[in-house]
Amino acid sequence: MSEKELLEEILENLQQMNEKLDSFIGKKETAPDQSKKGNIAESLDIMTLLSLPDHLRTTATTLFEIGPATAEEVSKVTLKERAVESNYLNQLVRMEHVEKYREGRKVYFRINEK
């Protein structure tokens, strides 16, 4: 395993821990960019997308345009760091606008289908 892959694995694990912690503390962490109300998943329709803060809107718009993608692929379009995009994508996952799934060794994100 290359150093880069190892680091990505660690980052991925950290993010998963982060998510678990979030659910432990009862989603008390309501950052200003968490427009999610209650526990009902919100479809990411265009009106909801428009109400997202700039950085998350850019990430979500990119995901609409390129379809299911890795954080790396999204970051190539938005010209932001992979780790930054990964963070935004995971925020969108926590808001239930985006789904995360694994294919082989790669983690993919796609707009949530309800």
Add this chain to the structure above:
Amino acid sequence: MTFALAVHSSKGGTGKTSIAVNLAAAYALDGKNVCLLDVDIRGPSLCSIFKPDTYFWINDMLSGDREIKDTIHDVSERFGTKGKFFVGYSNPDINQIRELARKDRSWQSNALKNIIKGKKELSGKNIDVIIFDTSPGVEYESINAVAASDIVLIVHNSSIACHNCTDQLIKGIYSPLNKQCAIVDNMCHPNVLGPSEEKRFGINVIAQIPCMCNVATRNNEILSLTDPDHVFSKAICSMKNKIEDFYM
């Protein structure tokens, strides 16, 4: 590269459909492959203008039941255009309109995915220009089309309400979606408008089309095709050239 253009306005009846249809015809005459799509699902117009025989509608593409290629119709031979001219119709049947008006947000989220997918498919079919004829204001179908477009052509009339609502659309929809915009003043009264502006809200005003009764009385024709020397047709042609020069 396929270039998608949404013809939109804050208020109704500003001339979006007239401009979308004539602009599509002007591109096709010029040898571009064009696809004109009616996304004014609540108040369809293109069916009344083109009177097609069709089984599949833009509605079916939005719902994901049909691929876009099954819902568009080639009218190039009928109008003798140099480039391909396709039209996609939205279903004027009231039951269909009622059905779509009930759709929820997750359906609309998928509709946006399907429009973006349709755009990619058309791009694979060598379509140069896609023109969306939208419904006015903040309707899902219109804003989805705006989101899938490269440029928004804002059709404006001289009312204060239209001016104020456009300002809101720019701030709350077009800018947050990073869309390029161009303004067309339609049905202008030169003596009311005063000196013509080059920019409004920081956006280029690319055409000012006067109010002409015979545009309304001849609305069963596509003037760009039947009367290329008409003031309206010439304005459309100049608009087409400006879009090509500045935005494409």
